[in-house]
Amino acid sequence: MVPSLIRVAILGSTGSVGEQALDVIRLMPDRFEVVALAAHGRVERLRQQALEFRPRRLACRPGRDADALRAEAAAWGGAFAPLEEIATLPEVDVVLVATTGLASLHPTIAALRAGKKVAIANKETLVVGGHAVRAALDEGRALGAEIRPVDSEHSAIWQCLWGEAPESVETLTLTASGGAFRDWDLLALEAVTAQEALNHPTWKMGPKITIDSATLFNKALEAIEARWLFDIPLERVEILQHRESVIHSMVTFRDGSVKAQLGEPDMRLPVQVALLYPERGEAKPAPPLDLAKRGALHFGAVDEARFPALGIALEAGRREDTSAAAISGADESAVAHFLSGRIKFTDIARLLGRALEAHAPTRQPSLDELLAAEAWGRTFVDEAVTAGVT
Numbered sequence: 028m029v030p031s032l033i034r035v036a037i038l039g040s041t042g043s044v045g046e047q048a049l050d051v052i053r054l055m056p057d058r059f060e061v062v063a064l065a066a067h068g069r070v071e072r073l074r075q076q077a078l079e080f081r082p083r084r085l086a087c088r089p090g091r092d093a094d095a096l097r098a099e100a101a102a103w104g105g106a107f108a109p110l111e112e113i114a115t116l117p118e119v120d121v122v123l124v125a126t127t128g129l130a131s132l133h134p135t136i137a138a139l140r141a142g143k144k145v146a147i148a149n150k151e152t153l154v155v156g157g158h159a160v161r162a163a164l165d166e167g168r169a170l171g172a173e174i175r176p177v178d179s180e181h182s183a184i185w186q187c188l189w190g191e192a193p194e195s196v197e198t199l200t201l202t203a204s205g206g207a208f209r210d211w212d213l214l215a216l217e218a219v220t221a222q223e224a225l226n227h228p229t230w231k232m233g234p235k236i237t238i239d240s241a242t243l244f245n246k247a248l249e250a251i252e253a254r255w256l257f258d259i260p261l262e263r264v265e266i267l268q269h270r271e272s273v274i275h276s277m278v279t280f281r282d283g284s285v286k287a288q289l290g291e292p293d294m295r296l297p298v299q300v301a302l303l304y305p306e307r308g309e310a311k312p313a314p315p316l317d318l319a320k321r322g323a324l325h326f327g328a329v330d331e332a333r334f335p336a337l338g339i340a341l342e343a344g345r346r347e348d349t350s351a352a353a354i355s356g357a358d359e360s361a362v363a364h365f366l367s368g369r370i371k372f373t374d375i376a377r378l379l380g381r382a383l384e385a386h387a388p389t390r391q392p393s394l395d396e397l398l399a400a401e402a403w404g405r406t407f408v409d410e411a412v413t414a415g416v417t
Contacts, residue, residue, distance in 0.1 A: 033302060036063035036084070036119045038110060038134060039126035041072040043233055044148045044177065044294055047312075048123055049076065051299045054310040059302070063113040067130065070096060077105065084108045084116065114138035121302055123177070124149045127235060128359070129401065132156045136394075139163040142170025146301035148177035148294075150236075150248045151359075154344075155352040155401045157255035159394040175301040176256055180249050182297035183275035183288035184257065189305075191280070199259060200277040201249050202269035203329065206241040209270070213333060219372035221365060238362045242375055243329065247340030251351055254344065261344050266337070268327045273316065291316050336376040339383055348388035349400035356404025357382035364412050374417040381416075382407050 035052065039045045045066070052059040065086035066073040073087050074096050081103045087093050097107050114122050114134035122138045123146045124131045132152050138145050140163050147153070153160055164172055176185050180201045188196070207226050208216060224241045225234055239245035250264045267277075272292040279285050290296050293313035300307075331338055336358075343350035361375045370378070382404055389396045411417060 030058060030306070032060055033058055034060045034062045034118055034120045035123060035302065036065075036113050036116065036121070037061070037123045037125060038065045038086075038114065038131050039067075039124070039149075040064040040076055041066040041069040042125055042127065044125035044298065045123070047295045048125065048298045048302070049080075051295050051302065051310070051312050052080075054312055055308060058308075062116060062119050063108075065110055065113055065126075067126070074099070081105065083118070084113050086110055086113060110134040111137045114143065115141040120144060121146055121175075123298075123302070124152060125177070127151070127233065129155060129398070132159075132394075132398075136160060136163040139167045139172045139174070142167045142172045144171070144173045144175060144304075146175040146177050146298075148298075150178070150245070150252060151355055151401075153252045153255045154248050154355045155397055156394060157251070157351075158392060159397065161255055161258075174256060175304055176252075177294075177297050177301045178249065178252070179272075179275045179290075179292070179294060179297050181253060181256055181276070182300055184253065184278055186288045186300065187276070187278040187286040188257070191278075193258075195280050195282075196257075196259065196263075196278060197281045198263045198265055198279045199253055199257065200265045200267050200279065201246060201253065202267050202272065202274055202276060203243060203246045204240070204270055204272045205268050205329075206243060207237075208241055208333070209268070216333075217371055217373050221368065224365075224372060234366060235359070235362055238365065238375075239358065241372070242336040243334035244336040244340055244358055244375075244379070246329075247337050247344065248355070250341060251344040261341070261347075266329055268329050270325050271321065273321060273324055289316055289318075336379055339376060339379045343383055346388060348390045349392045349396055350383060350386055350388045352392075352397045352400040353386040353388075353404040353407075354379055354383055356401035356406075357408045358404075360405040360408035360412075364408070369412055370417055377417050378408050378411060381411065 061080035061082050063084035064082045070092040111134045121144045125148045225237050253264050254261045274287045277287040291314050295312035299312050343354040361378045364370045
């Protein structure tokens with residue numbers, strides 16, 4: 028039987044994950060059709076992608092370049108559309124959410140309500156909007172809605188859970204490389220530069236997530252994501268330091284058995300898994316893992332004194348209210364101020380702690396309340412930095 032064509036919309040096509048998704052699609056052009064591409068900036072790169080794949084719908088930041096692209100797209104019948112319209116197009120099977128920030132929160136919710144398969148590589152959507160995203164998933168299940176994780180850690184857990192009964196799961200274990208400063212003297216962290224923080228030892232990522240990897244804030248976000256993705260209490264999500272980033276995550280079952288998913292640190296494989304599920308593709312988008320060549324794998328407990336942002340964010344997540352949204356916003360602002368040279372690296376965690384202490388949370392929040400909390404976190408940090416209080 029000839030496999031069916033999978034029609035894909037990519038939100039964030041010019042970012043790291045979006046580009047790697049297109050690499051996967053190029054490997055199997057007979058399996059995929061690119062129906063829509065969306066990007067905020069990098070309009071020239073979006074134009075190059077559009078000329079290659081000729082999508083029916085496009086979205087990008089308004090401007091002269093966008094107007095020119097709109098005119099070019101008309102030649103093959105392409106047109107511009109809002110993100111929510113793109114995410115709910117009847118001809119789209121899978122929506123890949125690869126944007127940064129909250130740009131895709133509303134499109135994700137709309138896609139799930141419309142019964143779409145949503146492959147999600149965006150942390151903020153679930154950390155800030157987890158309550159609303161789960162509600163939209165429940166609403167759209169009868170129409171076929173699914174969430175398929177793309178982050179390597181969550182993809183690994185997902186793959187380990189295939190065929191397993193939910194009640195058999197005891198704990199989920201996320202692995203963390205430790206980021207750029209895992210071996211630095213603690214006193215030296217006060218003088219860290221943005222350039223040093225952007226030098227991740229394993230992964231090549233955007234600046235925001237690379238800084239979050241250096242503080243391990245990203246690992247707390249991943250734990251909160253896992254809570255929403257797999258409907259498991261945050262207390263049953265553990266974090267283990269693993270330098271090589273070869274074991275991406277593990278699942279421990281109630282009988283003591285442990286499953287792990289291994290692979291070279293390359294996002295193209297989890298992207299392919301999410302796009303093709305429940306199939307396994309024949310293409311190998313990433314180099315095969317050679318354990319004999321690797322020789323040894325190393326593990327250790329996370330040094331909480333080195334990574335105070337981790338504990339702060341996990342505490343926010345455990346509260347199951349608007350605290351995680353507020354801390355997510357606070358971190359967005361703090362990282363931006365660090366990259367611009369206005370605060371020190373170690374000020375990021377200090378500001379997160381101050382934000383969590385100051386936040387007045389709302390229980391069982393609506394989407395509007397979650398978004399308001401995220402905006403409050405940004406404003407809180409901006410005002411603190413402006414006042415010189417870190």
